[in-house]
Amino acid sequence: xxxxxxxxxxxxxxxxxxxxxxxxxxxxxxxxxxxxxxxxxxxxxxxxxxxxxxxxxxxxxxxxxxxxxxxxxxxxxxxxxxxxxxxxxxxxxxxxxxxxxxxxxxxxxxxxxxxxxxxxxxxxxxxxxxxxxxxxxxxxxxxxxxxxxxxxxxxxxxxxxxxxxxxxxxxxxxxxxxxxxxxxxxxxxxxxxxxxxxxxxxxxxxxxx
Amino acid sequence: xxxxxxxxxxxxxxxxxxxxxxxxxxxxxxxxxxxxxxxxxxxxxxxxxxxxxxxxxxxxxxxxxxxxxxxxxxxxxxxxxxxxxxxxxxxxxxxxxxxxxxxxxxxxxxxxxxxxxxxxxxxxxxxxxxxxxxxxxxxxxxxxxxxxxxxxxxxxxxxxxxxxxxxxxxxxxxxxxxxxxxxxxxxxxxxxxxxxxxxxxxxxxxxxx
DNA sequence: ATGCCCATCGCATAAATATGCGTTTGAAGT
DNA sequence: ACTTCAAACGCATATTTATGCGATGGGCAT
Numbered sequence: 204x205x206x207x208x209x210x211x212x213x214x215x216x217x218x219x220x221x222x223x224x225x226x227x228x229x230x231x232x233x234x235x236x237x238x239x240x241x242x243x244x245x246x247x248x249x250x251x252x253x254x255x256x257x258x259x260x261x262x263x264x265x266x267x268x269x270x271x272x273x274x275x276x277x278x279x280x281x282x283x284x285x286x287x288x289x290x291x292x293x294x295x296x297x298x299x300x301x302x303x304x305x306x307x308x309x310x311x312x313x314x315x316x317x318x319x320x321x322x323x324x325x326x327x328x329x330x331x332x333x334x335x336x337x338x339x340x341x342x343x344x345x346x347x348x349x350x351x352x353x354x355x356x357x358x359x360x361x362x363x364x365x366x367x368x369x370x371x372x373x374x375x376x377x378x379x380x381x382x383x384x385x386x387x388x389x390x391x392x393x394x395x396x397x398x399x400x401x402x403x404x405x406x407x408x409x410x411x412x
Numbered sequence: 413x414x415x416x417x418x419x420x421x422x423x424x425x426x427x428x429x430x431x432x433x434x435x436x437x438x439x440x441x442x443x444x445x446x447x448x449x450x451x452x453x454x455x456x457x458x459x460x461x462x463x464x465x466x467x468x469x470x471x472x473x474x475x476x477x478x479x480x481x482x483x484x485x486x487x488x489x490x491x492x493x494x495x496x497x498x499x500x501x502x503x504x505x506x507x508x509x510x511x512x513x514x515x516x517x518x519x520x521x522x523x524x525x526x527x528x529x530x531x532x533x534x535x536x537x538x539x540x541x542x543x544x545x546x547x548x549x550x551x552x553x554x555x556x557x558x559x560x561x562x563x564x565x566x567x568x569x570x571x572x573x574x575x576x577x578x579x580x581x582x583x584x585x586x587x588x589x590x591x592x593x594x595x596x597x598x599x600x601x602x603x604x605x606x607x608x609x610x611x612x613x614x615x616x617x618x619x620x621x
Numbered sequence: 622a623t624g625c626c627c628a629t630c631g632c633a634t635a636a637a638t639a640t641g642c643g644t645t646t647g648a649a650g651t
Numbered sequence: 652a653c654t655t656c657a658a659a660c661g662c663a664t665a666t667t668t669a670t671g672c673g674a675t676g677g678g679c680a681t
Contacts, residue, residue, distance in 0.1 A: 355659095
């Protein structure tokens, strides 16, 4: 029996889910609430295996709910429920550590499978959501072009990114400060910048490391 | 009929897939090669709808194959095939724009569904892979703590991240350079740094914007 | 109304950075 | 043998940053 805790502001939906899960026989609903303000205490009282969390709830949203829960507990599986699949919420929910993301309009069997899947360590997602997740990833990498930095130059640049001054770079790489200058000169030319902070920004944005 | 192009260095595997797809009746295999060096020309000759691409191929890997294809064509769907699911390859493949990621050990029906899914705009992934993708996302956000920057301070910091000098910040925000200094002083204190580049690095790493 | 914080500005100065013009050495390639 | 190039170093100097110690005015809250 998988112990399920449910948060959704619609009584109707909660009842429908309860009916569905009870009918299956593999689940035990240990709690069902219309808001997730008390999520952390609920969890310590009820010890659920899986939490179904609606995204759109008044006052405390499902996103905040996830954040609250994850500050205390990293192991409980959380599936987000939503009616919309075209939302920045997807990004936030995942960022805060949700384990799955299911549309409410999914077939009952799909919801049941999602709970079982997440319980076993999977990450159930509707097709449209999985697509968006991949696109977020793809959009993240700005065609990392190669600036042709030498090994040493990369080391120096990394040191700058770590917040070091010329002096500190020289010390940590055991070279003279004038050599550091030379390297940085060359880095600037290759990256087409003319200040330390611009170089650092470019290094981080374009992931040259 | 979904037109499928297949790259895999194992003849045995290619034959097995051919058999599987032919048997289904919904697919037409328009090409089948043991390397993806000529991928771009293959595509313009054969006009596939979906490409199945093995990750581990000699010489030109599947990752490079994806990169090559995506430079020319953004609409063809690409599914990566692999025996391992615990690999940095997942990240790279997705980054370069793969649409799905399927383990070779998956059930035949799962592979068929994956092709149909990706053809319809989905993003088929094995459960273990979906989990890893979500974890990459979750790991990306380092608990963005709030440094209590004021609105103006954020504007100034953003301008620094854009590579501007004090002078340029002053000009773009239409305030005096001394005011810029004051803001930056306060930013440094709040972020606990003492140089422009360190502030920029922290802003980007901790996503304070 | 009294304080507190934000945003604005000023001046001064030590430290760091950016950049120009050089040199030497050694490894890799032709 | 010759060229090319990364890597190391030096010196000089204009500019930029970092930071100390100020100030004024406007909201907002108690």
